[in-house]
Amino acid sequence: MSHNQYALLGQRRFLPFFLTQSLGAFNDNVYRQAIIGMLFWLGVSSADKTLYTNLAPALFILPYFLFSALAGQIAEKVEKSTLIRITTAMEIAIMSLAAVGFVTQNLIVLLAALFCTGLQSTLFGPVKYSILPAVLHPRELTGGNGLVEMGTSISILAGMIIGGMVFSTAGDSGPWVAGLLVVTLAVTGHLVSRAIPKAGAGAPELTVRWNPIPESFAVLRLAKKQLAVRNAVLGVSWFWFVGTVLTSQLPTYAEVNLGGSATLYIFALALFSVGTGVGSMLCEKLSARTVEIGLVPLGAFGMTAFMLDLALTRTGAATLTGLDVAGFLQQPGGWRTVVDLLGIGLFTGFFVVPLFALIQSRTPKSEMSRVFAGLNIQNSGFIVLAAVLGLALQLPSFELGGVRVPMPELDIPQVFLALAIANAAVAIWIFTIVPEFLMRFLSWVLVRTLYRLRPGGIHHIPDEGAALVVCNHVSYMDALILAACIPRPVRFVMYYRIFNVPVMRWIFRTAKAIPIAGAREDPALMQRAFDEIDAALAEGEIVCIFPEGALTRDGEISAFKSGVEKILERRPVPVIPMALRGMWTSMWSRRDGRLARMRVPRRFRAQVGVVADAPLDGMQVDAAMLEARVRALRGDAA
CATH class of the missing domain: 1.20.1250 (Growth Hormone; Chain: A;)
Structure with missing residues (x-):
């Protein structure tokens, strides 16, 4: 299990794909800049330069409008590594055509190859991002996407520099050097792509529909579903x-x-x-x-x-x-x-x-390639709008x-x-x-400012499907801290008085927390809470409860109440025990009864441990067993 994004570069499930997409971005930009270099090297007329500068962007982006919907369906139906190898093989053929254009100094051939390059990029686009969730764990998605974006940015820049230098440094050999370079890069990309391990198909049973217009609207609707x-x-x-x-x-x-x-x-x-x-x-x-x-x-x-x-x-x-x-x-x-x-x-x-x-x-894995196809169509429209508006x-x-x-x-x-x-x-x-974005920003600033989190065992949280998380309850910040460590969205069940704390209430409500009260306080609210918990679990969500029923007053873990058993009787999903360590001496706890004064912690940005254990069978646990597990996880680090 890798502990940071750089470790992914040493693993076959990621490295060959990373190199393949970086080489592809590099070669695209070498090719486009080499065409510009050739035009200046030839000393062509302003009319020919204008022809290229107007036609080239349009020819490259046109396939995104025409074929993205088809590309998304194909990427959904075909095994992903196979499709990547097909597209890189296409790149060899396209760049061979481009080499002919360079050697013969034929702008029409070069523009035709540029259109084909746009087509190849259109086919590669949906699988480029849909393959990552198939080979990475949810907690690795941010790091994996960061590497891909970094590789793409640097490859584009390097490609523009190298492509722009071909004719200025090679002189009369420029056409041959340019042709050889783009073909060599395409062959290298294909050879590297053959090391990408199989990643499965998102929806192998999907029937491909070939009419681009209705299917383009279909993938755009799919991208807007949530x-x-x-x-x-x-x-x-x-x-x-x-x-x-x-x-x-x-x-x-x-x-x-x-x-x-x-x-x-x-x-x-x-x-x-x-x-x-x-x-x-x-x-x-x-x-x-x-x-x-x-x-x-x-x-x-x-x-x-x-x-x-x-x-x-x-x-x-x-x-x-x-x-x-x-x-x-x-x-x-x-x-x-x-x-x-x-x-x-x-x-x-x-x-x-x-x-x-x-x-x-x-996004469901069976829809992801089509969602990214819809994204590519929309991206293309925004790029064209930006180019036109920037000029206008x-x-x-x-x-x-x-x-x-x-x-x-x-x-x-x-x-x-x-x-x-x-x-x-x-x-x-x-x-x-979507206030969730701003809510997560505020909670991220709050948590990262006050604490240094030390998560452990978070890989026990299932990548998908319903689960019930149980944890000790130490402070008003517990839900935000757990949300900052768990890689999936979590529905927190919390005492309604905590839910209604000023300022925090907006954050909890936006995060779709579930307020609950005791049977004697508000039996109707309690029943609504149990119904909402069951509905969330039925939808495959993660729900987190604090079975003690209230914040600890002495730093110790109180007896777990039977509410957890009631939840599991209705829906026996896997249960993940979790424990917070080091929160008792922090702000927002009841230590010394001085909560109202919101004491500054003894050590600014104190370390807080968040530890998870392996899932337990929801049909075989009770409150006492879960309490013992959480106590063992927390240890003496109250």
Whole structure:
């Protein structure tokens, strides 16, 4: 069992796939940049350059609109490693065609191969993310997605650099070098893909429907079936919108506003890419190996803050031109711009990685490839919209149906400012619709600020299916601490007076906690609670109860009440004993009867242990047995 994301790079279930997708992203960008390099090397007319710059993005993205629904169905029906090998074999054929285009210097052949590259990427897209939940445990999803996003970002950057250098360094041999390079990379990717172990098919019985239009709407509806997944999909598409607007402006921004040469544009792009990679890699550490969607608001507002600063750093044209990287860094505001680009990338990683992990963790495996196909269709629309809008905002006007439509004619810093404001507005809108994102952010900040969590045995929590978690009850923070350690969403059952604590009430309600009262206090509320618990277990959810029935007053574990037995009589699901260690001396406990004063702990960010044991058969346990298990787990670390 790996203890961090880097250990995945040494395991066959992940490494061959990681290398395959990284090589694919690298080769795509080598190819596209090599075409641009060839056009400049040939000294073609402006008309031919315009033809490429207009046709190339459209040809690459068109297959996503046409074939994503079909790709999603195929990825659902076919065994995943087999499909990856098929797509990488397609890449060899496509890049062989591209090599012919380079050698013959035929732009039409190169554009045809570019369309086929888009088709191959369309087929690979749904399996790229749907394979991760098939080979990784839920607690590894954030780390695995972080590695994939890091690999993709660095591969794209490296591909652009290498592809752009082919014709400038190889000279007359450029066409042959370019053709040989893209074919060699494709062959290497295919050979590596043959080491990917079998990962099964999501829905092998699925009947593939070939009509692209109704099936495109079908996969889009599938992606919107669950509210949290629907808005995660929207968030990922927004990430592509922001990234497209930002990166498409960088070449001109680097030249006009930063006063740089072509190398400064590559430097700026590298800063954004490296920042994204670092942010993606940090997600696992910050989330404690859970799917922590609380990082999404942090990422969104961090992106906004750094984009605002970038917009305000250079508001006009540079006074110097032709600066290299060293020269730029010596100018006023140079290092500030570096920090802004790194910061935007860093918080972009915080934003997008948990969203991918959320989609994977909450989508049925039999629907996941089609959900990602729907995501790809939506992403394509957002990318096209971003490209058109980024250009239109800088025009004085344009003609539509014979009518001249005025436009704001923004300069690039003003585009960045508008993007920052739009990003904040979209984030607030999403978090208002799905308050779970903001709730998880607040609870994540609260828990990580006050405690250093030391989870153990969390792998005993089942990856799917119903389970009942039982734990000792020490403080008002217990539910938030357990939620921060358990990789799946948990329905907590809590005493209604704790549920109604000001401020915390909103968090508990948003997390769909179940309030309960004693039979003498409110028998109707108690019965509703038991009914809701049974309904949640019937839906395959995890429910957590504190069988003591109240917070401990002396730090010791009280006798477990019979309510747990009543739950298991109705639905005997697996039971996971858990124990909290070190919480008695923390804030929010009843130690010394001074809860009202919310005592500062003796040691800031004290260590808190969260320990889980192997599941027990719900038909063979009682309250006394579970109490003994929890006592043994906690030990003397009250």
